[in-house]
Amino acid sequence: MKKLSICMSTYEMGGIGAEFLKFNFNLFTKQTFTDFEVIISDQSKNDAIKKICDEYSAVLDIKYFIN
Numbered sequence: 303m304k305k306l307s308i309c310m311s312t313y314e315m316g317g318i319g320a321e322f323l324k325f326n327f328n329l330f331t332k333q334t335f336t337d338f339e340v341i342i343s344d345q346s347k348n349d350a351i352k353k354i355c356d357e358y359s360a361v362l363d364i365k366y367f368i369n
Contacts, residue, residue, distance in 0.1 A: 304339040306338040306339075310341070312346065314350060314351065319350070323351060327362060331361050340365070
């Protein structure tokens with residue numbers, strides 16, 4: 303079990319939501335503390351958020367849920 307869970311509710315917001323998520327994932331990859339997971343609750347109608355999560359899943363512990 304991870305020491306920290308970062309929970310984010312995401313939306314497409316006309317493409318800005320995916321860019322914002324990518325910005326945050328880039329920040330997360332630069333952290334010296336690594337005992338965390340990222341939980342994404344996706345409210346989007348398209349798969350842009352899912353694609354970003356898939357892209358970063360090799361370097362971050364991401365749990366993705368679509369609502």
